[in-house]
Amino acid sequence: MARAHGLEADLAINGGPAAVTELESPSRPKVGVEEFLELADLWGFSPQALDAIRAATADEDLGNGPHLTRYYNPRPSKVVAFEQEAAQFLGAKHVLAVHSGTSALETAYVAAGIGPGCEVIVPGYTFFATAAAVVSAKAIPVVAEIDESLTIDPEDVAGKIGPNTKAIVPVHMLGTVCDMEPIMRLAEQHDLFVIEDVAQACGAEYHGKRCGTIGDIGCFSVSTYKYIGAGEAGLVVTDDEWLYTRAQNHHDTGACWRPDRYAKERKPGELFCGTNYRMSELEGAVNLVQFRQAPARLARNRQVYRSVISQLRPHEDIIPQQVRDLDGHVGNTLAFFAPDASHAEALAEAMRAEGVKCHVFAHGGARDWHIYKYWEHILERKSATPEGCPFTCPYYAGPLPEYAEDMCPKTLDLLSRGICVRLGEWWTENDCRQIATAVNKVLDAFHQGIEGADWHDITPDA
Ligand SMILES: Cc1ncc(COP(=O)(O)O)c(C=O)c1O
Numbered sequence: 196m197a198r199a200h201g202l203e204a205d206l207a208i209n210g211g212p213a214a215v216t217e218l219e220s221p222s223r224p225k226v227g228v229e230e231f232l233e234l235a236d237l238w239g240f241s242p243q244a245l246d247a248i249r250a251a252t253a254d255e256d257l258g259n260g261p262h263l264t265r266y267y268n269p270r271p272s273k274v275v276a277f278e279q280e281a282a283q284f285l286g287a288k289h290v291l292a293v294h295s296g297t298s299a300l301e302t303a304y305v306a307a308g309i310g311p312g313c314e315v316i317v318p319g320y321t322f323f324a325t326a327a328a329v330v331s332a333k334a335i336p337v338v339a340e341i342d343e344s345l346t347i348d349p350e351d352v353a354g355k356i357g358p359n360t361k362a363i364v365p366v367h368m369l370g371t372v373c374d375m376e377p378i379m380r381l382a383e384q385h386d387l388f389v390i391e392d393v394a395q396a397c398g399a400e401y402h403g404k405r406c407g408t409i410g411d412i413g414c415f416s417v418s419t420y421k422y423i424g425a426g427e428a429g430l431v432v433t434d435d436e437w438l439y440t441r442a443q444n445h446h447d448t449g450a451c452w453r454p455d456r457y458a459k460e461r462k463p464g465e466l467f468c469g470t471n472y473r474m475s476e477l478e479g480a481v482n483l484v485q486f487r488q489a490p491a492r493l494a495r496n497r498q499v500y501r502s503v504i505s506q507l508r509p510h511e512d513i514i515p516q517q518v519r520d521l522d523g524h525v526g527n528t529l530a531f532f533a534p535d536a537s538h539a540e541a542l543a544e545a546m547r548a549e550g551v552k553c554h555v556f557a558h559g560g561a562r563d564w565h566i567y568k569y570w571e572h573i574l575e576r577k578s579a580t581p582e583g584c585p586f587t588c589p590y591y592a593g594p595l596p597e598y599a600e601d602m603c604p605k606t607l608d609l610l611s612r613g614i615c616v617r618l619g620e621w622w623t624e625n626d627c628r629q630i631a632t633a634v635n636k637v638l639d640a641f642h643q644g645i646e647g648a649d650w651h652d653i654t655p656d657a
Pocket residue numbers: 295296297298321322324325366392394395416417418420427428429
């Protein structure tokens with residue numbers, strides 16, 4: 196018991212005067228004009244423009260100032276607005292903003308309960324992150340062939356489904372759409388999750404539905420390198436309330452997202468040790484604008500694609516990329532296959548000399564993280580710690596997949612003779628005509644033209 200000195204009656208708690216009346220110092224913003232000007236500098240504004248911005252903003256009353264996290268912000272969150280507008284654009288119930296496409300994939304896998312003992316089927320042509328995130332979720336990637344669409348081959352997937360398979364990951368590469376119908380059928384037959392990787396095809400549609408909303412979860416990268424985005428960001432998209440809840444847990448282990456942050460879990464599986472993949476308000480603000488531009492950009496790209504292919508002449512032995520939904524294709528790339536690798540290189544070289552920006556997918560055997568053959572992290576079962584998790588996981592039943600550089604020969608063959616032409620969103624009709632003329636000129640020099648057919652009439656089986 197503390198000693199009494201007869202002074203307790205003075206305590207404010209006992210009715211005495213409070214020692215602190217009013218602090219004199221004004222509250223000042225932690226984040227304010229100077230940070231804003233650094234951003235303007237990053238954008239490349241001239242010193243004169245920076246001075247003008249400083250003069251115009253110096254007297255703004257920012258109160259305590261904004262901050263750059265989505266929670267407890269004095270103003271409406273840009274990340275929340277971004278999620279809402281993305282949900283509307285995509286036609287999805289729930290959209291969760293995260294800080295990269297890779298973190299979106301890992302979050303989706305964990306949300307679906309993918310972990311020790313599970314296999315996930317990914318295509319042999321995708322950015323390495325699709326497969327790496329399977330390993331960071333502690334599961335085993337199984338690599339499937341692609342077909343002439345440059346996306347996962349449903350027939351090969353069917354042969355790779357086994358007792359440990361938990362999910363299929365169709366990746367909509369280069370703005371083109373996967374053959375979702377047979378994939379969804381397989382998933383239903385075998386009770387599997389479908390997790391779409393839409394990092395390279397934001398806005399693409401399959402039979403009128405946006406890619407990323409056809410399977411159980413869609414994962415987007417919204418970054419500088421992608422069709423839409425300006426920094427480092429990603430989205431997890433789902434119509435399923437429970438998957439959304441679990442995705443929220445994984446991306447925000449501080450559990451700020453919960454109605455009562457510190458409450459016990461409402462249902463087993465709601466609370467677990469996740470991480471912090473929350474998107475900052477800076478990314479939210481910039482990507483909100485990027486997403487608002489998506490419809491106009493899609494329209495421009497599709498117009499360019501249609502204009503170019505309408506002027507291309509089909510040629511013998513040249514097979515156009517199979518586009519499963521012409522209306523849904525993003526239209527930022529054009530691809531076709533030559534009969535063999537050395538001829539593809541010769542065609543690409545001739546087209547570049549004509550002024551067409553193009554390359555062979557597996558150009559000259561250069562190491563490329565999009566081609567499974569170079570995923571030595573997986574082929575050699577590398578892991579961050581020496582015990583080899585998840586490749587040595589005791590929960591994994593049965594032999595591991597046999598990884599080898601030549602395990603998907605069809606994929607390697609297609610990429611060795613496939614040519615990719617980048618199409619410009621802002622091309623005029625005249626630009627489209629010039630590019631089509633250049634491609635026709637080179638193909639005419641090596642191949643017999645086919646009269647009376649359109650570019651996409653030519654299929655692998657024709
Ligand atoms: C198909 C695919 N998946 C996933 C990713 C990973 O996205 P991020 O770079 O935003 O992590 C990429 C990015 O290159 C990609 O192309």
